[in-house]
Amino acid sequence: MPEIRQDVVTGRWVVVATERAMRPSDFGSTRVSAAPEPHQCPFCPGRELMTPLELYAVRPADCEPNTPGWQVRVVPNKFPAFKTGELEQPSESMFSRRAADGSHEVIIHTPDHTACLATMPVGDVELVLRVYRQRYRANRDDPHVRYAHIVVNHEKEAGASIEHTHSQLFGVPLVPPLVQQELAGASWHHTSRGKCVFCRIMEAELEVGRRVIVENDSFVAIAPFASCLPFEMWIIPREHQPSFDMIEGEQFGDFAQILHDTLGRYRERFDSPPYNYYIHSAPTDGSDYPYYHWHLELIPKLTWPGAFEMGTSMMINVTTPEHAAEFLRDSHSVG
Amino acid sequence: MPEIRQDVVTGRWVVVATERAMRPSDFGSTRVSAAPEPHQCPFCPGRELMTPLELYAVRPADCEPNTPGWQVRVVPNKFPAFKTGELEQPSESMFSRRAADGSHEVIIHTPDHTACLATMPVGDVELVLRVYRQRYRANRDDPHVRYAHIVVNHEKEAGASIEHTHSQLFGVPLVPPLVQQELAGASWHHTSRGKCVFCRIMEAELEVGRRVIVENDSFVAIAPFASCLPFEMWIIPREHQPSFDMIEGEQFGDFAQILHDTLGRYRERFDSPPYNYYIHSAPTDGSDYPYYHWHLELIPKLTWPGAFEMGTSMMINVTTPEHAAEFLRDSHSVG
Numbered sequence: 001m002p003e004i005r006q007d008v009v010t011g012r013w014v015v016v017a018t019e020r021a022m023r024p025s026d027f028g029s030t031r032v033s034a035a036p037e038p039h040q041c042p043f044c045p046g047r048e049l050m051t052p053l054e055l056y057a058v059r060p061a062d063c064e065p066n067t068p069g070w071q072v073r074v075v076p077n078k079f080p081a082f083k084t085g086e087l088e089q090p091s092e093s094m095f096s097r098r099a100a101d102g103s104h105e106v107i108i109h110t111p112d113h114t115a116c117l118a119t120m121p122v123g124d125v126e127l128v129l130r131v132y133r134q135r136y137r138a139n140r141d142d143p144h145v146r147y148a149h150i151v152v153n154h155e156k157e158a159g160a161s162i163e164h165t166h167s168q169l170f171g172v173p174l175v176p177p178l179v180q181q182e183l184a185g186a187s188w189h190h191t192s193r194g195k196c197v198f199c200r201i202m203e204a205e206l207e208v209g210r211r212v213i214v215e216n217d218s219f220v221a222i223a224p225f226a227s228c229l230p231f232e233m234w235i236i237p238r239e240h241q242p243s244f245d246m247i248e249g250e251q252f253g254d255f256a257q258i259l260h261d262t263l264g265r266y267r268e269r270f271d272s273p274p275y276n277y278y279i280h281s282a283p284t285d286g287s288d289y290p291y292y293h294w295h296l297e298l299i300p301k302l303t304w305p306g307a308f309e310m311g312t313s314m315m316i317n318v319t320t321p322e323h324a325a326e327f328l329r330d331s332h333s334v335g
Numbered sequence: 336m337p338e339i340r341q342d343v344v345t346g347r348w349v350v351v352a353t354e355r356a357m358r359p360s361d362f363g364s365t366r367v368s369a370a371p372e373p374h375q376c377p378f379c380p381g382r383e384l385m386t387p388l389e390l391y392a393v394r395p396a397d398c399e400p401n402t403p404g405w406q407v408r409v410v411p412n413k414f415p416a417f418k419t420g421e422l423e424q425p426s427e428s429m430f431s432r433r434a435a436d437g438s439h440e441v442i443i444h445t446p447d448h449t450a451c452l453a454t455m456p457v458g459d460v461e462l463v464l465r466v467y468r469q470r471y472r473a474n475r476d477d478p479h480v481r482y483a484h485i486v487v488n489h490e491k492e493a494g495a496s497i498e499h500t501h502s503q504l505f506g507v508p509l510v511p512p513l514v515q516q517e518l519a520g521a522s523w524h525h526t527s528r529g530k531c532v533f534c535r536i537m538e539a540e541l542e543v544g545r546r547v548i549v550e551n552d553s554f555v556a557i558a559p560f561a562s563c564l565p566f567e568m569w570i571i572p573r574e575h576q577p578s579f580d581m582i583e584g585e586q587f588g589d590f591a592q593i594l595h596d597t598l599g600r601y602r603e604r605f606d607s608p609p610y611n612y613y614i615h616s617a618p619t620d621g622s623d624y625p626y627y628h629w630h631l632e633l634i635p636k637l638t639w640p641g642a643f644e645m646g647t648s649m650m651i652n653v654t655t656p657e658h659a660a661e662f663l664r665d666s667h668s669v670g
Contacts, residue, residue: 005560005561006561007520007559007560007561008520008524008532008560009516009520009524009532009533009536010517010519010520011516011520012516012561012649013561013649014561014562014649014650014651014652015649015651016562016652016655016656017651017652017653018655081643092539092560093539094535094536094539095560095561149643149646149647151641151642153641153642156639157639158639158641158642159639159640159641159642160641168643170643172647176646176647176648176649177647177648177649178345178646178647178648178649179646179647181344181345181346181347181648184345185342185343185345185346186344189343189344197343197344198344200429201343201429204427204428204430208427224342225340225342225430226340226341226342226347226348226349226430227349227351228349276641276642277642278642278643278645278646279646280646297645297646299645304491304492304493304494305494306486306488306493306494306495306611307486307487307488307494307612307613308416308484308486308494308503308505310613310632310634311484311486311511311513311514311613311614311615312484312507312511312512312513312514313511313512313513313516313648314347314348314349314350314507314511314512314513315349315350316349316350316352316416317349317351317352318352320351320353
């Protein structure tokens with residue numbers, strides 16, 4: 001069973017995912033473990049039984065679960081970081097641990113092993129985003145899940161262990177520290193300024209324009225003023241919506257369009273770089289967060305943080321967001 | 336001038352080091368930029384004028400500064416992340432920035448381009464640690480520096496841009512968030528339990544023994560209970576000392592011995608992996624921190640954090656610290 005341990009000095013929680021445990025010999029000198037070859041890929045059609053049984057899929061009505069024919073497929077992670085169950089060992093004297101209750105799902109974007117979100121048709125990206133909402137809602141209704149975290153790790157250098165394009169949804173049994181920080185800041189801002197901080201950021205950025213990369217009817221993509229990493233982007237819905245599960249109607253197509261467009265800009269400008277993205281949304285713990293505003297944060301993997309960042313929790317960014325936005329605006333990519 | 340920008344949502348500070356700024360074309364598809372070849376290395380003897388003029392060096396009395404003959408050499412970083420000066424631009428409406436005042440130094444460990452801390456004689460490692468204390472004290476006395484952060488990034492994958500073995504000292508104009516968290520936890524623990532939390536951790540770990548890797552007269556190396564990353568170690572002085580600059584006498588030799596030993600264990604067990612370390616110490620802001628206890632944190636670069644970690648500030652560790660300690664204890668390395 002995966003467990004969550006608490007650092008006795010800082011109080012920070014760390015997931016120790018024993019089911020993912022690697023033997024020391026798995027950490028080779030190549031440093032990045034090899035992904036399965038396409039002819040062994042467990043996410044390809046025809047190998048549905050290499051994954052745990054599917055939780056959900058977009059497939060024709062006459063097509064059996066766990067067989068080929070699907071367009072998007074959702075399965076439990078085979079080596080979950082979160083899984084509801086009993087802890088094997090109790091805490092030791094001053095050292096606290098708890099069960100890493102929750103869920104960990106994999107959303108396989110397409111049956112095509114060679115595709116990715118930047119190259120798939122926008123309509124297929126939209127289908128993936130609709131599955132996000134379906135799984136988000138299913139996890140929201142799980143009493144163990146207090147935060148539903150949807151992420152993409154694209155390519156090995158960005159943390160992917162399987163090449164075939166996919167997202168992950170982590171059903172986390174606590175509100176993560178970074179989300180708590182955003183909630184606290186958004187709440188303070190709403191109380192003291194009378195307005196959502198993300199709505200204000202969007203207004204200010206659209207007025208100045210220097211850090212805006214692209215926009216459409218429902219979304220704006222900016223390089224945030226205090227970007228932590230080079231070429232970081234935030235994609236923010238124009239409408240004030242605290243939680244991702246409030247997305248609906250034409251927002252889906254517009255979200256797919258701007259995500260496809262921005263990933264295409266990375267692809268063109270950096271020769272298909274590895275990248276990460278994740279959605280920040282209100283917790284799913286039953287409370288109301290009217291002051292929060294969901295958004296997607298997107299970062300190409302171009303630099304390696306070092307011991308400064310590890311030891312301080314402060315980032316050093318070597319590219320100004322103004323420069324990043326200008327460079328990405330100049331892309332020829334059309335979403 | 337480097338600057339520090341504040342995220343308007345979370346209040347987090349990010350250093351935007353414009354003097355380090357890379358052009359987008361510098362981020363190639365190889366993802367890690369190439370280090371200079373040995374015959375061009377600016378840290379090798381004979382190329383002293385390729386670096387800014389030296390701040391300090393261990394060299395014979397009859398040997399001129401900025402010429403060969405040194406054993407350890409300290410120079411300003413050519414592309415500093417912190418540098419005292421005036422900000423070029425004011426803050427914009429809701430977006431705050433300030434000057435990244437402070438310092439940024441490079442400590443070149445040895446004239447030998449092919450050596451590293453794990454392969455140098457222990458006596459040479461001790462010399463480097465004595466230089467750490469000298470530079471720590473010099474930065475402590477700089478009124479702009481509120482925290483002196485000493486780090487090593489070993490090899491490109493761990494964030495090094497130059498191969499020749501070296502440390503960096505960042506003179507930071509604020510107390511970094513992670514250090515603040517440790518200080519708050521240590522202070523709380525001292526008040527509520529009447530004792531230093533690091534002293535208590537050491538006692539508890541030595542009693543149980545499962546997470547102890549190696550010890551000597553002055554230091555203990557453990558795999559911390561809530562390790563953030565596989566094979567993470569903390570090297571803690573047995574004596575309760577809040578600040579690194581209190582190290583003295585035989586502690587130097589013992590610190591060199593245990594650092595050399597633990598780096599040797601990584602080297603043997605993981606085929607010379609990239610690694611990071613940093614020293615956590617009390618701030619240099621003039622206040623007293625009697626409840627704090629300096630230590631060194633050491634991590635081999637074996638895994639790549641992904642979007643889960645980036646979006647939550649929580650880590651998923653795939654190796655238990657008990658397993659890590661056992662594996663590292665079994666090494667044949669002798670420091």
